[in-house]
Amino acid sequence: MHEVSIIENTIKIVQEKAEENNLKNVSKITIKIGQLSGVMPESLEFAFQGMSKGTIVEDAKLFIEKVDAKAMCDDCNITFEIDHFNKLCPNCNKFATNILSGYELYVSTIEGE
Amino acid sequence: MSEIKVVTNILQTNDEITAKNKKILDEKRIYVVNLMSSPGSGKTSILEKVIAKLKNEIKIAVIEGDIYTTKDAERIEAQGIPVVQINTGGACHLDGDMIKNSLDSLNLDNMDLLVIENVGNLVCPAEFEIGEDIKISVLSTTEGNDKPLKYPLMFEKSGVVILNKIDLLPFTNFNKEEFYKDIKSLNANAVTFETNCIKDEGIDEFCSWLKDKVVEKRK
Numbered sequence: 001m002h003e004v005s006i007i008e009n010t011i012k013i014v015q016e017k018a019e020e021n022n023l024k025n026v027s028k029i030t031i032k033i034g035q036l037s038g039v040m041p042e043s044l045e046f047a048f049q050g051m052s053k054g055t056i057v058e059d060a061k062l063f064i065e066k067v068d069a070k071a072m073c074d075d076c077n078i079t080f081e082i083d084h085f086n087k088l089c090p091n092c093n094k095f096a097t098n099i100l101s102g103y104e105l106y107v108s109t110i111e112g113e
Numbered sequence: 114m115s116e117i118k119v120v121t122n123i124l125q126t127n128d129e130i131t132a133k134n135k136k137i138l139d140e141k142r143i144y145v146v147n148l149m150s151s152p153g154s155g156k157t158s159i160l161e162k163v164i165a166k167l168k169n170e171i172k173i174a175v176i177e178g179d180i181y182t183t184k185d186a187e188r189i190e191a192q193g194i195p196v197v198q199i200n201t202g203g204a205c206h207l208d209g210d211m212i213k214n215s216l217d218s219l220n221l222d223n224m225d226l227l228v229i230e231n232v233g234n235l236v237c238p239a240e241f242e243i244g245e246d247i248k249i250s251v252l253s254t255t256e257g258n259d260k261p262l263k264y265p266l267m268f269e270k271s272g273v274v275i276l277n278k279i280d281l282l283p284f285t286n287f288n289k290e291e292f293y294k295d296i297k298s299l300n301a302n303a304v305t306f307e308t309n310c311i312k313d314e315g316i317d318e319f320c321s322w323l324k325d326k327v328v329e330k331r332k
Contacts (some may be wrong), residue, residue, distance in 0.1 A: 001238070004236065006123050006124075009123045009124065009125075010123055010127065013119065013121045013123065013125075014119070017117060017119050017121075021117050021119075033122070033183075036266070036269075037240075038236075038240060038266050041233070061241075075128065082297060084266070084269060085262065085265065085295075085298050085299065086298060087298075095301030095302065105122065105123050105124060106119075106120060106122045106123055107119040107120070107121050107123060108118075108119060108120060108122055109116050109117060109118055110116075110117050110119055110175070110316035111115070111116050111121055113116075
């Protein structure tokens, strides 16, 4: 994946939000990543360490929260966990097309003062 | 110290540009294909066959993504249809901004089908929306039937999967049964075709499917 450009965009988003809220430094950034998004948390950490230097997020701790992949069976009206290789409804065995979560890739919250 | 809610998509810049591209293409009722595969699986060969077969029936244009060369664009240009070359200069996929610039140099009023041939790569192109109606991925028999499970995202997101170089099947250990089982587990609704560009096998079937989609969007 594009961990470096993801971190580049993340820092940009955080900088804008920090300015908006008059923060002088950011101590914590939480980003959410879906299980199916194909993004590697370890590479994000590595990219963050390198790219945060000299920016407002230099001392911030990066928290990466994984989001489980879930789908809904529109026939049975139930929600269940899926992965790349299994998207079948546990009740009727039908392939689920209504994917509720798993492709997330967003900055969730920041903290600072 | 207070927590500030951000909730901003990290790829929002690409998503915003892509949404604009999509709006323009939808207004012109152009059917857009994002054609993806590993290098050498036969994207350009299939495209050449499709163009030769359909260019007198529908108006086709092509955007060619390539890291450095214009080799593929030259092959498409030889077919006598509009083609724009994008050289990504090292980047492994196309994004919304590159497509936006290409659209500026195409006549969208004279187009039914736009095929965007992505950079040959089974990983990154699948992660970036570029304003397409459908993602089509190509796998060739010589690559091995294990690739869909090894690179799930691309096959999961593709509405069509083409198995190319079907003529070479006897010379490989490609297991078609496993291939179809894996495609089904990733994406049960994918439409599949088998092609061989040397002897034009399966090209008619794929062209007929594609033409129906183009006509549907023109309505």
